[in-house]
Amino acid sequence: MKFWKWMQALALSLIVVMLAAACGNSGASGETGGGSAVTITLLNSKGEIQSQLEEAAKAFKGDNPDITLEIIPVPAGQSPFEKASALYASGNPATITMLDTGDVEKFKDRVLDLSGEKWMADAVDRSTALTTFDGKNYAFPLAIEGYGFIYNKAVVDQAVGGTFDPAAINTTAALEELFKKIEASGKAPLIVSPMDWSLGAHYLPLAYAGQSADPAAVAQFVKDLKAGKIELTSxxxxxxxxxxxxxxxxxxxxxxxxxxxxxxxxxxxxxxxxVGIWFQGNWAWPQISGFDTASGQYGFLPVPVSNNADDFGNTQISSAVSKRLVLDKEKNTAEQQTAAKKFLEWMVYSDKGQDFLVNKANIIPAFKNITLEAQDPLAKSITDYIAEGKTQDSMSTLPADHWAKIGASMQKYLAGEADRSVLTKEIQEYWKSVK
Structure with missing residues (x-):
């Protein structure tokens, strides 16, 4: 009898173990009702949309019950390249990684070729050019960002004594005239934010991008800078x-x-x-809106480079795809890769995905089929410039230390600690040192 009870207990134990094992596996690849359950991860390097991405993950799961998307933030102060590299070194890369444009090529041998994806046909012009190598595109263009002079319409309307026409600011002289009118109205014309990243990654690169409307000519200009063939003084x-x-x-x-x-x-x-004007980008809207006294009426002005209104750059603002998503192929399974591709399509083609991009995350999408109008006035201004063909490509592939080193030189120039000849010499010497 004791033997029989022992056998019953053993059988019961085996059943419990088998049930526990089945439950444990169901989250990874076991059958759950409609199909195989899979968990994927997304490394987010755009900290200001962390909560929006987490909400999007919930909405995506609502449409795809068998896919769980977890959002991993890049720690403050760490670059997406550094965090992604650390995850690969540990053998645990995210399924989807959000990179800056210039970093995609460094990971191209570890991520999927996305050239055959449906959304490629709907991507806006030139949005995948910088992530295409040997005829293959390796990244999903997530967000277009732009920058220039942000103006407060209430301030400039008062300064000009009527309705301000942004198209009138198309030369350096016209810009100074506006500064004078704002000053005469009792307000400060503008504020210059002296951070090295603003001066070194955004302002000075307008000198490179403004050389030509042809991206190939701009690339050649930078190549010639490295080779010491460009004399910036002239x-x-x-x-x-x-x-x-x-x-x-x-x-x-x-x-x-x-x-x-x-x-x-x-x-x-x-x-x-x-103040009436601030040199910055559309990413600043959440902060501006917290102090807004202009009823949300703001827009962008180009940064003029001459007194000839027809010169390239005088009527264009700088914009580019700033963030890209790549899909790991080394450690993530085929099922995880398929799930990640579903998420990309969901953002481009589903109502919930488009709502996340445009309304929740205030992102300017890089896809022609998304027709939702931006609610954010700065995103709307950039969208209008894009629609009118009045943009120049931002410099998305500058060396990693450009903003710090050139930014420091620009800071000295701003403070009057270096004149133009010293600044120019430092910029040219920097480029000759780039390997």
Missing amino acids: NSVYNGLLDTFDLMAKYNIDKASPLSGTYERGPEVLGKGE
């Missing part, structure tokens, strides 16, 4: 851009202490209407 676009920068320094609300400003000060003084 380059009209470069000097014109610095002439505009000199005007900015002259009319800067912080001109008495130009390096004392912080990023956080910019949206406050612009939103409160203490």
Whole structure:
């Protein structure tokens, strides 16, 4: 009898173990009702949309019950390249990784070729050119961002005594005239944010991108800079851009202490209407909106480089796809790769996905089929420039240390600690040192 009871207990134990094993496997690849359950991860390097991405993951699961998407934030102060590299080194890369454009090529041998995906046909012009190598595109273009002079319409309307026409600012002289009118109205014309990334990654690169409307010519210009074949002292676009920068320094609300400003000060003084203009990008809208006294009426002006309105750059703002999604092929399974591709399609073609991009995350999509109108005034302004064909490509593939080194040189120039000849020499020496 004891033997029989022992056998019953053993059988019961085996059943419990088998049930536990079945439950344990169901989250990875076991059958769950409609199909195979799979968990995928997304490494997010756009910190301001972390909560929106988490909500999107829930909405995506609602449409795809067998797929769980987990969002992993890149820690503050760490670059997406560094975090992604660390995950690969540990043998645990994310299924989907959000990279800056210039980093995609470094991972191309570890990520999927996405050339055959449905959304390729709907991607806006040139949005995949910088992530295409040997005829294969390796990245999903997630977000278009742009930058230039952001203006507070209430301030500039008051300054011009009527309705401000942004198209009227198409030369350096016209920009200075606007600065003078804002100053005469009792407000400061603009604020210059002195962060090295703003000066080195956004402002000075306009001198490279403004050389030509042809991306191939811009690429050749940078190549010639590296080779020491370019003499910037005689380059009209470069000097014109610095002439505009000199005007900015002259009319800067912080001109008495130009390096004392912080990023956080910019949206406050612009939103409160203490200044009329701020050089920055559409990513700043959440901060501006927190101080908004202009009923959400803001837009972009180009940064002029000459007094000839027909010159390239005088009527264009800088924009580019700033963030890309790549899909791991080394460690993630075929099922996980398929699930990740579903998420990309979901963003482009489903109502919920499009709502996430445009309305929730305030992203300017890189897809022609998405017709939702941006609610964010800065995104709307950039979208209008794109629709009118008035953009120049932002420099998305600069060397990783460009913003820090050139930004430091620009800071010295802004503070009056270096003249133009010193700045020019430092820029040219930097490019000759780039390997």
